[in-house]
Amino acid sequence: MRVQGSIGRRLTLLLAGVAALLSVVSWGMVTGFARQAAERTQDNVLAASATSIADTLRTEQGEVRLELPYAAFSMLGAISQERVFYKVTANGELLTGYDDLPAPPGAPQVHRTGDGAVFQTDRYRGSDVRLASVTRLVLVGADPVAVTVTMAQTRDGVAQIAGELSSLAALLSIAFFVVAVLLSAFAVRASLAPLNDVALAVSRRGPSDLRPLRRAAPAELEPLLRALNRLMDRLGQSIRRSEDFIAEAAHRVRTPLATVRTQAEIALRSVSDEDEKHRLRRIIRAVDESSRSAGQLLDHATVAYRTEHLAQDRLDLAELATATLESVKPTAAMKDISFILHAAPARVAGDAVLLDTALRNVLDNAVKYSPDETDIQVVVSSANGFARIEVCDNGPGFGAASARHLTRRFQRGDNAQGIVGSGLGLTIAKDVLTAHHGTLELGNARNGRGACVSLVLPLA
Amino acid sequence: MRVACLAIGLSLWAGLLMALEIEDHRVYPGTGADTLHILSTADLDVFDPYLRAFQTRRPGVTLDYTVVSSAQLHRAIRDGARFDLAISSAMDLQFQMANDGLARDYTSDRTAALPDWARWRDQVFAFTAEPAVVLLSAQRFHDLPLPRTRQDLITLLRDYPERFQGAVGTYDVRISGLGYLFATQEARSTDAFWRLSEVMGRLQPQLFCCSGQMIDDVAQGRLAMAYNVLGSYATDRLSQESGGPVHILRMQDFANVMLRTALIPQTADNTAGAGAFIDMLAELALRDAAGDWPLPPLRQSGDDPPLDFGPIRLGPALMVYLDPLNRRAFLDEWENAMEQR
Numbered sequence: 001m002r003v004q005g006s007i008g009r010r011l012t013l014l015l016a017g018v019a020a021l022l023s024v025v026s027w028g029m030v031t032g033f034a035r036q037a038a039e040r041t042q043d044n045v046l047a048a049s050a051t052s053i054a055d056t057l058r059t060e061q062g063e064v065r066l067e068l069p070y071a072a073f074s075m076l077g078a079i080s081q082e083r084v085f086y087k088v089t090a091n092g093e094l095l096t097g098y099d100d101l102p103a104p105p106g107a108p109q110v111h112r113t114g115d116g117a118v119f120q121t122d123r124y125r126g127s128d129v130r131l132a133s134v135t136r137l138v139l140v141g142a143d144p145v146a147v148t149v150t151m152a153q154t155r156d157g158v159a160q161i162a163g164e165l166s167s168l169a170a171l172l173s174i175a176f177f178v179v180a181v182l183l184s185a186f187a188v189r190a191s192l193a194p195l196n197d198v199a200l201a202v203s204r205r206g207p208s209d210l211r212p213l214r215r216a217a218p219a220e221l222e223p224l225l226r227a228l229n230r231l232m233d234r235l236g237q238s239i240r241r242s243e244d245f246i247a248e249a250a251h252r253v254r255t256p257l258a259t260v261r262t263q264a265e266i267a268l269r270s271v272s273d274e275d276e277k278h279r280l281r282r283i284i285r286a287v288d289e290s291s292r293s294a295g296q297l298l299d300h301a302t303v304a305y306r307t308e309h310l311a312q313d314r315l316d317l318a319e320l321a322t323a324t325l326e327s328v329k330p331t332a333a334m335k336d337i338s339f340i341l342h343a344a345p346a347r348v349a350g351d352a353v354l355l356d357t358a359l360r361n362v363l364d365n366a367v368k369y370s371p372d373e374t375d376i377q378v379v380v381s382s383a384n385g386f387a388r389i390e391v392c393d394n395g396p397g398f399g400a401a402s403a404r405h406l407t408r409r410f411q412r413g414d415n416a417q418g419i420v421g422s423g424l425g426l427t428i429a430k431d432v433l434t435a436h437h438g439t440l441e442l443g444n445a446r447n448g449r450g451a452c453v454s455l456v457l458p459l460a
Numbered sequence: 461m462r463v464a465c466l467a468i469g470l471s472l473w474a475g476l477l478m479a480l481e482i483e484d485h486r487v488y489p490g491t492g493a494d495t496l497h498i499l500s501t502a503d504l505d506v507f508d509p510y511l512r513a514f515q516t517r518r519p520g521v522t523l524d525y526t527v528v529s530s531a532q533l534h535r536a537i538r539d540g541a542r543f544d545l546a547i548s549s550a551m552d553l554q555f556q557m558a559n560d561g562l563a564r565d566y567t568s569d570r571t572a573a574l575p576d577w578a579r580w581r582d583q584v585f586a587f588t589a590e591p592a593v594v595l596l597s598a599q600r601f602h603d604l605p606l607p608r609t610r611q612d613l614i615t616l617l618r619d620y621p622e623r624f625q626g627a628v629g630t631y632d633v634r635i636s637g638l639g640y641l642f643a644t645q646e647a648r649s650t651d652a653f654w655r656l657s658e659v660m661g662r663l664q665p666q667l668f669c670c671s672g673q674m675i676d677d678v679a680q681g682r683l684a685m686a687y688n689v690l691g692s693y694a695t696d697r698l699s700q701e702s703g704g705p706v707h708i709l710r711m712q713d714f715a716n717v718m719l720r721t722a723l724i725p726q727t728a729d730n731t732a733g734a735g736a737f738i739d740m741l742a743e744l745a746l747r748d749a750a751g752d753w754p755l756p757p758l759r760q761s762g763d764d765p766p767l768d769f770g771p772i773r774l775g776p777a778l779m780v781y782l783d784p785l786n787r788r789a790f791l792d793e794w795e796n797a798m799e800q801r
Contacts, residue, residue, distance in 0.1 A: 067789060068780045070648055077775030081581045083559045084776035096785045125561045 008188050015184030022180075023173040027166075030173075034165035038158040039130070041079070046132035047117035049076055050151040053088070054134045057147055064090045064138050064147055072151075080157030085124060087150045090138070100124075101152055104133035127154045194218050198225065210236040239304070247301035250294040257294065261287045292364070296424040299357045303428050307435035311351040314460055317387050318343035318380045324356050325378065328363045336373040343380040346387035349460040350436045358432035361425040362391050362453045369395035369451065386438075387459050392452040397444040426453075433457060480536055484527035488512070492520025496733040499537070500547040501530045501638075502720070503672065506696055506754045507547075514740055521733055529669070530637030537562055537725050544728040545737055547720065549590070549690070550637035552778040554721045558583040559779065563723040564731060570739040573746060578719065578758055580774045585738055586719035587745035588755040589771050591710055592642050593691035595675060598705035600627070600684040609713040610652035613687075617659045624663050627684040629674045632667035633794055642688045642716050644781040644790060645772050650714045657797035660687065665798060672697065678706050690718070696754040717771040720755065 052072045058065050066088060076084050087097035102122040117132045133150040194217050201213060212229040261284055268280040325339050332339065348355075366376045374394040381388050430440040438457030445452050484504050488511055500507060504527060511523050526543075528536065530550035537546055537557055548554050557563055563583040571585055578586040594613070596606065600623065607613040617624055631639020646653040666683065668674045671693045674686040679698060694708050722741055724734045745758045772778070780786060 066785065068783050068786050070777055070780050073780045074773070074775060074777035077773070077777060081775075083561070083581070084779065085559075096783050127561075 008192050011188040011192075012181070012185050015188070016177075016181045019177050019180035019184065023177040026176070027169050027173040030169035031162070031166040034169070035158070035162040038161045038165075042082075042130055042153060042155070042158050043117075043119050043132060045075055045079065046119075046130060046151045046153060047134070049073070050117060050132050050134040050149045053086075053151070054136045054147070054149045057136055057138050057149075059138055059140050062140055064095065064140060064145060066095070066147075066149075068096075076151070076153060080161075082153040082155075082157050083125075083127065083129075085129065085152040087152075088147065089150075090145050090147045095147070097150075101150060102131065104131065104135075104148065104150065121155075122152075124152065127156070129154055130158075194221055198228075202228070210239070243301040243304050246297050250298040250301070253294045254291055254298075257287050257291045261291070293424075296361065296428065299361065299428050300424055300431075303354055303357060303431050303435075306351055306354050307431065310354075310435055312349045313352055314347060314349055315352050315355070317346040317348055317355075317389055320352060320355055321359060321378060321380050321389055324359045324363065328360060328367065331364070332367045332376070335367065335370070337367055337370050337376060339376050339378055341378045341380075343378075344382065346380055346382040347460045348387050348436070348457055350457065351432075354432045354435070355455075358429040358455060359389060359391075361428050362455065365425045365453070366391050366393040366395070366451070369393060371395065382459055385459050386456050389455045390452060391454075392445045392450055394445075394450040397449065397451045398442060429453075429455065480526070480528055480541070481532050482526055482528060486525050488515055488523040488525070490515060490518070490520050490522040492522075494518075494520055494730060494733060495522040495524055496545065496730050496737065497524045497526070497543045498545045498547065498737070499526050499528060499533055499541070499543040500545075501528065501533055501549050502547060502755075503527060503693070506693065509753060510741070510744075510755075514737055517740065518733070518736060529635075531635070534637070537727075540727050542727045542729060543725055544730045544734040545722060546725055547722045548637075549718055549720050550641055551586075551719055551721055551772055551774060552641050552782050553637055554584055554723055555580065555774060555776075555778045556782055557725075558723055559776065562726055564726055564728060566724055566731070566735050566738060568735060568739055568742075570742040574742055575758070577771065577774060578745065584721050584723050584774060585742060586721045586758065586771070586774065587738075587741035588692065588720040589758045590690055590692040590718050590720060590756060592646075592688045592716040592718065593694060594709045594711060595678040595683075595686040595689050595694055596707040596709060597678050597681050597684050598707055599681055601707065606707060606709065608709075608711070610650065610656050610711055611713070613685075613711075614652065614656055614659050617656075617663060621663060624684050626664045626666070627682070628660050628663050628687065629666040629668055629677060629683045629685070630660065630687040631674075632669060634791060635669050638671075638690065638718065639688065640781070640787075641718065641772070643794065645716050646688070646714065647790070649716075652713065654793075654797060656687075657794065661798040667798070675706075688716070692755050719758075719771050719774060721774070 049072045052069050053066065056066045056069060068086075073084065076082065085098045085101050087099070087101040087103075088095040089103070092103075101124060102120070104118045105120060117134050120131050120133075122129055122131060129152045131150055131152040133148055135146055135148045137144045138147050139145075198213065198215070198217060198221060201215065210232045212232060213225055215225075217225050264280050264283045264287065268277060268284070271277060271280065321341065321343055325341060329339070363376070363378075370376060370393045376394075377390070377392040379388075379390045379392075381390070426440065426442070433440045433455055436457045438455065441452075441454040441456060443452050443454075444450070486504055498511075504525065507525070511525055515521065515523060530548050530553055533546060533548050534550070534553040534557065537543065546554070546557070558580060565582050566585075567582045571579060571582065574585060594607075604616060604620070605612075607616055617628070631642065633640040633643045643653070666677075668686075671690045674683065674689055675694050675697045677683040678686045691708060691710070694706070698706055698708075722738050724731055724738070728734055744753060747753075747757045748759075749757075781790060
């Protein structure tokens with residue numbers, strides 16, 4: 001599997017990018033609006049001032065007369081400390097004010113009523129100024145005279161207000177951005193949580209747990225869950241098929257083997273030549289091993305099948321051990337090996353068939369690795385909430401290598417040369433115990449000679 | 461060479477001064493080479509303590525103090541005369557100079573401490589708030605009730621025309637910048653102004669260029685009443701000179717309060733010195749009590765009556781009556797009222 005990026009990080013970055021873009025855009029817009037608002041306020045005041053002067057225009061004795069109302073100027077000083085300039089012209093001739101103040105562009109636009117102010121921005125006396133001009137027609141005798149009133153103000157205050165609002169907006173935008181990034185990180189985490197839940201649920205499962213996942217998941221995860229469940233279903237079917245196949249094969253192999261063994265024993269009794277007897281015994285031993293291996297394969301398939309639907313029968317390990325020992329005794333007797341059983345009642349819940357299989361495999365191993373004419377100790381005990389069946393032999397014991405890997409399938413100890421075996425025995429025992437929430441403990445006997453295998457499982 | 465330069469400099473300086481109608485001039489020699497040229501409308505006897513106080517702080521600075529009328533001051537700065545500091549009682553002219561870009565920016569902790577209404581664009585700094593008052597000769601008013609409002613004054617003038625004939629004084633607003641400022645602001649604020657002017661006009665009023673002469677005339681009984689005198693000058697002058705008792709009255713219906721302002725002209729050479737002087741003035745402007753200084757601070761706690769009309773606002777509205785058209789119209793009306801032959 002190749003890890004390429006992270007959905008969470010990509011989503012967070014994407015959302016942060018969007019937030020940054022929005023922050024910049026909103027900052028720009030607020031700055032623009034602030035400047036517009038400040039400019040419009042100034043324009044309105046200037047227009048009102050110019051209009052109030054234009055309203056005083058009249059003719060007296062053939063001359064244009066006007067006065068500058070006090071309010072026209074005081075309103076200009078009400079908002080900010082801007083420098084003020086003004087100019088009144090009649091047909092282009094100065095009536096009063098600052099003669100060099102720039103004139104409004106183009107032909108004078110005459111408005112008899114309403115604002116009708118013309119605005120412009122220009123340089124005057126070393127400063128940027130905003131000018132508002134109002135033009136009115138005044139009748140002097142019969143001739144209309146266009147009188148233009150221009151009020152001008154520097155723009156320092158506008159720039160300052162806009163600047164202040166802009167920095168305020170910048171601060172707010174940064175704050176917005178930070179909050180947005182934190183929130184999107186949180187949102188990404190929250191929306192990716194179901195994915196992590198599914199991953200956790202799958203990874204927490206036991207190795208042979210192939211049940212379909214049944215959990216509520218968001219619509220986006222549904223295809224993934226369905227695909228996963230289908231995959232597990234197919235995997236389960238395929239495993240079952242192969243186990244069925246193995247069980248069938250083992251069964252089919254065992255039956256002819258039994259026939260071959262019977263025939264070989266009959267032949268052994270009827271021949272007298274030592275060489276042939278020897279050869280026949282080897283045949284019988286090989287047949288026994290094959291039969292044992294086939295039995296174990298069958299056991300393994302049985303274990304795999306039964307652990308899926310584990311029975312919870314109440315049973316006594318002491319009884320179970322006694323019964324199992326009886327079934328192994330004939331094999332042991334062939335090597336003149338005897339069992340010494342110390343059994344105390346130990347009640348557990350579980351599948352009797354499986355536990356029998358597990359113990360039988362352990363005992364088989366003990367018999368197989370024990371030298372002739374030795375004892376095998378079997379102790380059934382219970383302590384600290386756990387039941388324990390300990391099987392100790394007088395064989396070579398487990399080698400220096402870790403005992404753990406011996407419980408893997410088809411794995412055999414490094415001192416098993418010369419002894420036939422499939423390597424399935426301990427694996428079967430371990431699988432059974434794991435299914436019963438127990439453990440299989442491997443170790444060497446305390447007196448340093450022989451191996452000890454313990455089946456440990458919780459008391460009922 | 462240096463002597464020649466000095467000579468040329470001095471002669472240029474003298475030439476410039478000659479173009480001005482100088483009322484008074486004094487040099488306070490300092491120990492260093494630094495000179496601060498101050499152009500002011502404040503009389504020397506009023507402003508002398510300020511100049512000495514500054515020299516105590518900065519003994520190295522030579523102070524060159526020139527007294528002119530407010531109109532002369534305005535013209536001199538407008539024509540580019542090289543002064544480092546312009547101090548005037550004509551707020552409107554000071555404002556117009558700053559508005560037209562003839563003043564320099566100056567900021568310091570001291571000026572920042574001034575209230576907003578006492579500075580404009582960090583160019584014009586107010587350091588006193590001086591009310592306009594009415595002076596009455598106690599001797600001529602001994603049997604009359606003291607007027608409290610303009611209406612009282614109008615009634616008195618109407619009822620006793622023979623007593624006030626030719627004995628009423630006020631500014632000639634055509635030549636006095638401060639008189640014009642007081643008159644225009646008063647005309648704007650109270651309709652009693654024109655009625656009072658009409659009444660005064662019938663009594664053949666004496667017109668003055670400046671406060672000083674008016675105050676002296678009232679003190680010596682030549683005038684029964686002086687209208688719109690600068691209160692600070694009256695208090696100061698009457699406290700040091702002998703003369704008949706004089707009532708200093710503040711009208712209860714409305715009283716102008718003028719802000720005396722300082723600015724640094726664009727042509728200033730010694731801006732650092734000018735800034736230090738403004739700092740000193742700003743500091744004095746914020747003192748709590750009048751103290752020994754001839755001019756009052758911006759706010760006075762013990763005012764009676766308090767300055768509840770507020771000072772004339774330092775803003776573009778001051779330019780309204782400086783406009784030639786408006787000025788002409790106002791003076792026409794004023795002349796009609798005052799000069800009734």
